[in-house]
Amino acid sequence: MKHFRSIGLALAATFAVSQAGAQELTGTLKNIKDTGAITLGFRDSSIPFSYLDDNQKPIGFAMDICYKIVDAVKKELKLDKLEVKLNPVTSATRIPLMANGTIDLECGSTTNNAERQKQVAFTNTHFLTASRYVFKKSSGLKSIDDLKGKTVVSTAGTTNIKQLTEANVEKKLGANIIPAKDHAEAFLMVETDRAVAFVMDDILLASLVAGSKTPDDYVISKDAFSKPEPYGIMLRKDDAPFKKVVDAATAALYTSGEGQKIYEKWFTQKIPPKGLNLNSPISAELKNEFAKPTDSPNPDDYK
Amino acid sequence: MNYHWNWGIFFEPNPMGTGTYLDMLLSGLVLTLKTGVLAWIIALIFGSIVGVMRTLPSKAAGWFGFCWVEFFRNMPLLVQLFLWFFVLPELLPKSAGLWLKQLPNAPFWTAAIGIGFFMSARVAVQLQAGIGSLPRGQKMAATALGLTTIQGYRYVLLPMAFRIILPPLTSEFLNTIKNTAVAITIGLLELTGQARSMQEFSFQVFEAFTAATLLYLLVNAVVVTAMRFLERYVAIPGYITGK
Numbered sequence A: 001m002k003h004f005r006s007i008g009l010a011l012a013a014t015f016a017v018s019q020a021g022a023q024e025l026t027g028t029l030k031n032i033k034d035t036g037a038i039t040l041g042f043r044d045s046s047i048p049f050s051y052l053d054d055n056q057k058p059i060g061f062a063m064d065i066c067y068k069i070v071d072a073v074k075k076e077l078k079l080d081k082l083e084v085k086l087n088p089v090t091s092a093t094r095i096p097l098m099a100n101g102t103i104d105l106e107c108g109s110t111t112n113n114a115e116r117q118k119q120v121a122f123t124n125t126h127f128l129t130a131s132r133y134v135f136k137k138s139s140g141l142k143s144i145d146d147l148k149g150k151t152v153v154s155t156a157g158t159t160n161i162k163q164l165t166e167a168n169v170e171k172k173l174g175a176n177i178i179p180a181k182d183h184a185e186a187f188l189m190v191e192t193d194r195a196v197a198f199v200m201d202d203i204l205l206a207s208l209v210a211g212s213k214t215p216d217d218y219v220i221s222k223d224a225f226s227k228p229e230p231y232g233i234m235l236r237k238d239d240a241p242f243k244k245v246v247d248a249a250t251a252a253l254y255t256s257g258e259g260q261k262i263y264e265k266w267f268t269q270k271i272p273p274k275g276l277n278l279n280s281p282i283s284a285e286l287k288n289e290f291a292k293p294t295d296s297p298n299p300d301d302y303k
Numbered sequence B: 001m002n003y004h005w006n007w008g009i010f011f012e013p014n015p016m017g018t019g020t021y022l023d024m025l026l027s028g029l030v031l032t033l034k035t036g037v038l039a040w041i042i043a044l045i046f047g048s049i050v051g052v053m054r055t056l057p058s059k060a061a062g063w064f065g066f067c068w069v070e071f072f073r074n075m076p077l078l079v080q081l082f083l084w085f086f087v088l089p090e091l092l093p094k095s096a097g098l099w100l101k102q103l104p105n106a107p108f109w110t111a112a113i114g115i116g117f118f119m120s121a122r123v124a125v126q127l128q129a130g131i132g133s134l135p136r137g138q139k140m141a142a143t144a145l146g147l148t149t150i151q152g153y154r155y156v157l158l159p160m161a162f163r164i165i166l167p168p169l170t171s172e173f174l175n176t177i178k179n180t181a182v183a184i185t186i187g188l189l190e191l192t193g194q195a196r197s198m199q200e201f202s203f204q205v206f207e208a209f210t211a212a213t214l215l216y217l218l219v220n221a222v223v224v225t226a227m228r229f230l231e232r233y234v235a236i237p238g239y240i241t242g243k
Helices: A002-024 A027-035 A061-076 A094-099 A159-170 A183-191 A202-211 A240-255 A258-267 A284-291 B007-011 B021-053 B059-073 B077-091 B094-101 B106-132 B136-144 B149-164 B166-186 B191-202 B205-234
Strands: A037-042 A050-052 A083-088 A105-111 A120-122 A127-129 A131-136 A151-155 A176-180 A197-201 A218-220 A229-236
Touching (some): A037 A061, A050 A061, A050 A105, A061 A105, A127 A202, A131 A183, A131 A202, A176 A183, A202 A218, A229 A240, A240 A258, B077 B094, B106 B149
Antiparallel strands (some): A131 A197
């Protein structure tokens, strides 16, 4: 009898503890606490957001932000040690890896839009970018209207190619739009004169130009195809407690002015490994957003 | 898994304004079929010529056939398409290169011809093996009847050899269709390309690729069935391939 009672007590105790635990922690936070590790998804060539340096170690603007989130999670869970695992992702793998729990945060340059919010969640916006185009100085383009009847490239599956297609219809440009598999290939098309212009997020164009053989030959248009669209760090949907921690961490980072410091480190100074300088000072819109952080996917909310 | 399944996504309008997501996939399927069929025609024509050359007594023809086959089958298809699309125009004289680059539908033609040549090497080797598997007496009998070499091939050797290699040709045809997926690397938005676009727009990756898989299976089932009918239709009773 004594044995039964003690087993019963032990069971009751375990039940009580696990129930209390379940009330406090669920989803990603529970997982992180249980395993003592958090996994960040990074991109290998999304300069300067998330890319590999000389030692094949992921660095970048989004990586810095993610490490700040990691610190906040560690503090929230009162852990002495939190192991950070790094997992490479591509645009094709980031969703499956997020869904099956391989990665907890995606640190890159992923556009936050309403359509995608049906599948995942985003924390506060860390960058705003508009759709512009890059062209060779020698081609003498001036405005979007100069693209009439020309061959224009953009990357398949991006919001940019969608905006380009819409503008083509609206402004009756009659441009021949060709999709490329990735940014590098699209830029190659302009480099080899297969297309006169490449429509993409302006910051990605700046990094492609800075990394090209002859940066002086290229110009990025003043005309934009869109309002500035937000980039966000991606996390799993329907995990409110985790999102709350992440949102609080990014909001604190941006409003404190530290966010802008990290921004300047990556966008206005020489960055490893090749010492490129993107020369892109912070925009007024992003400054406003940093003052009042939001995870809205609507471009109209950033003015 | 924390994934939000949404099978209704196929009937939602796609952001390109070209109908639903399903329309997007179907337009990719059409392009896959066009590319696959054109590549297969090229593969059959060039593969037959090169395959025959490899069995001719002429040393020069044998050499040419050898070089053709080794060139096209020893390089990964991905590398070949990249070479034809990006490198070849740079090697040509400037005006010719520019003409090639600005050709409308350049990715389509490059993919169809590139995959066609790649597959032609495989068809050639199979045809050579088919001709090689015929008894030596067949060729001699043709000569004894007074047929020229061309007539011998036309009326005796090739009809037999093609019947023998029909089953492996079926799988080469299937390979040709599957190989068109490589064409996304040069910007051809065929079925795989459209599935990827759909995934990028909507983030519904599993739905997109499930649909693409089913469409590929469907197309290949049609091809297999059609080829079985062809085999039965051309079979000659009493021969190796007939019953």
